[in-house]
Amino acid sequence: MSLTRKQLRFVEAYLLEPNGTQAAISAGYSPNSAAVEASRLLTNPKVAAELAERRRVLEIKAGITPERVLSELAKLGFSDIRQVVQWRANVTQLDEDDETGEPRLSVTNQVTISDSADLTDEAAAAILEVSQTKDGALKVKMHDKLGALVKIGQHLGMFKPHVPEAPGKKEAANLAAMNAEDGTDWERLLN
Known part of the structure; x- marks a missing residue:
């Protein structure tokens, strides 16, 4: 049927x-x-x-296969943007200050995007988007790293809710007695 x-x-x-x-x-x-x-x-x-x-x-x-899907999630979850984009500060000396004689420095930032031919398969898989802004700047957007890690953790059963152990009868009775004593200690409450 x-x-x-x-x-x-x-x-x-x-x-x-x-x-x-x-x-x-x-x-x-x-x-x-x-x-x-x-x-x-x-x-x-x-x-x-x-x-x-x-x-x-x-x-x-x-x-x-489940293994292949998990492998692809791992590429996203364990990606490192430094495999795709490099940045650094460039410090250059302009000239000496007329009053103090101290060198005047200029700091510029430099960002370099790796050539796509040089990327590893893992780094390439982690890229969601490469775009160019109106002023010509390049922008790289990576896939959701946290989302991939959460999915991997869920698959592995890592995120089980914490359930505190309930006290046994003896522990519960002791706890109740201690709480009752706390409620009758007037001197301690007044100080």
Whole structure:
């Protein structure tokens, strides 16, 4: 038994944007019930099998694997703009001050953008945009480093919420007794 048209549209939409609710809406399910439908569809064995098969085909045809995606995120997350742009201050002596005889210095800033042929694959992958302003200045914009690092951390399970340990019965009783004592120490509260 094959999938219905709506289920197939859900699979296609989910592969483009892995947000179940949005995929269900794109497939034609009501926005009011899309979250429930998405949950139901994602646990449906036939839909799950179709998703897995299409992902497998993508991996084979395009070489898209979780490892490759993580590798590309790592290029962005661990990028260093110094591989693309170099800057420094140039200090030059103009002449000597007439009154003091001290040399007068001029400081200018110099920014150099690396030639694209000289960039490593990792540095090139980290560049989002290179543009030229109206006055001729070049501008380099890098991909979102923090966003890539967060995605890598999430993939690795690094960002689990901290849940403090609940005290045992004995510790809770001791804590309650200490808090009760704090509430009756009038002398300490008045000082």
